Amino acid sequence: CGGVLNTPTKQYINKLADETEKLNTRNTLQQRETDNLRSIIQKRRVQNKGKRVVLKGQFHISTEELRSTTPRLIKEATIEEIDEESEEELYDSDLDELAL
Incomplete structure (x- = not known):
């Protein structure tokens, strides 16, 4: 069974990669939303x-x-x-x- 991964291990690695990609995408979107909200709050604090x-x-x-x-x-x-x-x-x- 040398260097070739068996099927369950391959499937597990693919699932981990997919979940990691989803979490990274979600994290990026939430970070953008947080930055947008912070900029809105900063604009509200500016006196006109x-x-x-x-x-x-x-x-x-x-x-x-x-x-x-x-x-x-x-x-x-x-x-x-x-x-x-x-x-x-x-x-x-x-x-x-x-x-x-």
Whole structure:
């Protein structure tokens, strides 16, 4: 029975090779999916507005420089605050009416 493998051993080796290939493929696909999800999470963490974006990459900035680069953002934030306050007032008036 010298150098030739008998049939059951050959079949076992082929099955092992097939399973190894399947596992390697599955591992590669899961690794890609993990990398994609990590990149999505990183993108979500990046800020798109606010003073941190304006200050990104700058170590020294004066108040005047900050104001000159963010007038629109400050106005938008003020408008949002006013909207939130008016919504709160609506809730308060609704509660007053319910109490009567």
